[in-house]
Amino acid sequence: MxxxxxxxxxxxxxxxxxxxxxxxxxxxxxxxxxxxxxxxxxxxxxxxxxxxxxxxxxxxxxxxxxxxxHTHPDGIRFEIHEALDRLYTQGYRATRVIIAQRYQELVNAYLERSAPWRGQVDNSTPRLYGLPVEFSPSPEEEPRWNVINFNLEKEPGVPVRYPYFRLFE
Ligand SMILES: [Zn+2]
Incomplete structure (x- = not known):
């Protein structure tokens, strides 16, 4: 059998x-x-x-x-762009994108970096579509990052009705 x-x-x-x-x-x-x-x-x-x-x-x-x-940078960039559109139509705006570590080499050349200013070393965060980019923990730490491609952090897109400082009073 x-x-x-x-x-x-x-x-x-x-x-x-x-x-x-x-x-x-x-x-x-x-x-x-x-x-x-x-x-x-x-x-x-x-x-x-x-x-x-x-x-x-x-x-x-x-x-x-x-x-x-993805095996080509355009593939993952397009997928992130689509997800941003979807978030926006749901009434959110993205604040940060975390991309799986395995794509770091693939997308690195496509990230936006502000030009060094007056000879200073540029330590600014790389960006994609204007969003700060970080790379994920290794899949040994978090196995899902061996499969998923990216994660968008978001906040409600509607205007805040009271000042932020109130939160700390
Ligand atoms: Zn089918």
Whole structure:
């Protein structure tokens, strides 16, 4: 008797397609999932990634959600831009973005740094879309940072109705 768990790819007998979110089945005795709209996705048991065979796009999973793994700086910048738009339409504004450490090398050249002024050493925080950027703790410290791409810190976008100093009186 074969252990039934061994007959399924690492993500189980069915997954939600990362593109259209419909439930798609694994093909028997393979590592492949087949979406009727988006074609074949292959689970890689070594990297724990799901790969779209047609495009080469890769995802990792955290708490049931797929996170696209970027290999080009434009990919992650675009995803952050979309998330900022979404926050704004929900009535928030972002105050800081924390980007996964594994993208540090990829995005470094694209961050905004204010020009050194009168020969002073520039220690200012790098920015992206005007937002201060920090990099995440290592995945050894916080495993989710091996999967998720970034986190936006936010505050309500509506005007504050009383002065901040009141909070400290
Ligand atoms: Zn699909």
């Amino acid at each position: 074969v252990n039934p768990a061994l007959q399924h790819p690492i993500f189980g007998p069915e997954i939600h397609c990362p593109h259209c979110r419909q439930l798609i089945p694994a093909l028997t005795l393979t590592d492949t999932y087949l979406c009727s709209r988006h074609g074949a996705f292959e689970a890689n048991p070594d990297t724990k990634e799901l790969v779209h065979l047609q495009s080469g796009r890769q995802w990792r999973q955290w708490e049931g959600e797929w996170y696209r793994q």
